[in-house]
Amino acid sequence: MSSSCLPELLTRVNFPLYNVGVLSPRHIIVGGGGVKNGFEIFELSHNGRNTEAESVCRHETGEFAVMNLTTGRYKEADQSNVVAVGQDDKCQTFRVQMTRQKISQPNGATKQNGPQSSVQTRLIFKVTALKSVQxxxxxxxxxxxxxxxxxxxxxxxxxxxxxxxxxxxxxxxxxxxxxxxxxxxxxxxxxxxxxxxxxxxxxxxxxxxxxxxxxxxxxxxxxxxxxxxxxxxxxxxxxxxxxxxxxxxxxxxxxxxxxxxxxxxxxxxxxxxxxxxxxxxxxxSLSALAVSDNGHYVATGSMFDGTIEIFVAFNLQRLKRVEKAHSTFVTGLEFLPSGESSDVIRGFNDCSVVSISVDHQICIHHVPQMRKMSMVLAFFIMAGILICVFILCSYLGL
CATH class of the missing domain: 2.130.10.10 (YVTN repeat-like/Quinoprotein amine dehydrogenase)
Known part of the structure; x- marks a missing residue:
């Protein structure tokens, strides 16, 4: 499974990317900067063929580019996360709270007092600055x-x-x-x-x-x-x-x-x-490294040509190689969570790793599930081998 594959583009952003993290089984966060500094949150979905990404929050950090970040849980009950971001000599923390926003849309029906509207909601993230420390x-x-x-x-x-x-x-x-x-x-x-x-x-x-x-x-x-x-x-x-x-x-x-x-x-x-x-x-030379949360897979990113490679952790067998996934060096890698919570987002693949670069692109790379041989098929194969051996032995007079 080590043959070269084509990259799958999730989305492009309007700033160079330096770090990537996971907020939930279906949300990732990327940070970077240049002309515009900040971090952006994307919701992932799967259309039956490809994984897609939709921006649900963008937070600008003013004069500070987001050169390093990390994510953690804030409060389990209200689905809040904390993002810690490096800002020169300081670390600034933010609370990132998932919430719903109401959207009123006209449905075309009319009453005596005017058009009738239906109320829908969409998922958004509210970012609140917390504490900063040198x-x-x-x-x-x-x-x-x-x-x-x-x-x-x-x-x-x-x-x-x-x-x-x-x-x-x-x-x-x-x-x-x-x-x-x-x-x-x-x-x-x-x-x-x-x-x-x-x-x-x-x-x-x-x-x-x-x-x-x-x-x-x-x-x-x-x-x-x-x-x-x-x-x-x-x-x-x-x-x-x-x-x-x-x-x-x-x-x-x-x-x-x-x-x-x-x-x-x-x-x-x-x-x-x-x-x-x-x-x-x-x-x-290599520039990026990631390990899946279950410890089964390891991914690397190259320094010069943007190549991504994925390995089995216990024996370092190469499973996938994506040449030139990015036009320049890979700045970050992150596996999506394993398990049922993200099965649909991963397209029921064994694992999926997100890659980023200063080329403004966010890509995703999947490792398909290994085909498992059924017991019935295994039985018939073994039976066929034994029959062939018996016929060969009879032919040779053994």
Whole structure:
């Protein structure tokens, strides 16, 4: 299933895109900026052939481009989410509440006092600014580069140019830990499925696992690059194993450093020992990484030609390759939720991953369900094989 496929365009926006997140099984959020800065929410649907996207909310962030964002649950009862957005050296949080808006439409009927109207509703999102806190202090130009809300919604982790990992209680944003984690800026971070660990990736070429509750170093990802080449971790993600929050792997992408052109790699590490188990090589550098919420699939995006590739997580078998899905480098990837809640949106495919780029395009890529052989068909095939073997043996006099 590794042959090249054509990209499926969801929609285009009028600003370069830098990040993507999931708000619900049928809603995604994208952020970016340039001439216009902000984030936009899209509702996904499926028309029987393709997945479609309709904009349901656009929130402008003034002078601040949305270079990094993360999503989390605010209140389960009223279907509210929280979006945390990097704004230079600060992290600004927003409440995103799903609500209904009434729409009056004339139905053509008339009364003595004029035309009669029918009242319909449509789904919209109301965005309310919450709290802002400074998260980076690298003088003279502090800058937050990444933020992530823990799976249980109790913590927020931020990283930036000063190399400090800062862990905040969420959503009130009181600082719980401040860790001098790296010698250079932090490019990426992620929470483990059980909320206990945080993984940071830095331009000092290291990837480190931290105890989220204590703010202490737990382990460093270890691997021996081939030859004398130097490598830098670019992105890293935790992934559940067999649906367990306590049992997980770590996936990362690493690019070569310097003028030479050795391959880049997708790597899988053991979650307990932090030692590398398997890797897959690529001819060009990688820019984006995503893991499905059930831990079954991994996706990568290329740095130069916009290619998307999807793999089986447990053996890194390549399932799908979409060449030039974007006209330039991939800035973000996000899998749609697995399970029945998003089956229809995914077109009942095994998985679907959304990709974005500074080319203003939002694309989606599906992996079809594996065909399952019925027991009856399997029985007839086995019976046929046995009959053929019996006939061959009789012919040979065995």
């Amino acid at each position: 998260t980076d202090f690298n003088m003279p130009e502090p800058y937050q580069k990444v933020c992530r809300i823990s799976p249980d919604g109790s913590l927020l982790a931020t990283g930036g140019d000063d190399g400090f990992l800062r862990i905040w209680t969420f959503p009130d944003l009181f600082r719980a830990h401040e860790v001098e984690a790296h010698e250079k800026e932090i490019d990426d971070l992620d929470f483990s499925p059980d909320n206990a660990k945080i993984l940071t990736v830095s331009k000092d070429r290291s990837a480190t696992v931290w105890d989220a509750r204590k703010g202490k170093k737990h382990a460093v990802l270890g691997w021996d690059p081939p030859g004398s080449a130097k490598y830098m971790f670019k992105r890293a993600r935790f992934a559940r194993v067999e649906g367990s929050n306590k049992n997980y792997k770590i996936f990362s992408i690493s690019n070569p450093v310097g003028a030479s052109k050795p391959p880049s790699y997708l790597q899988r590490f053991d979650g307990k020992t932090c030692l590398m188990e398997q890797l897959v090589s690529f001819s060009g």
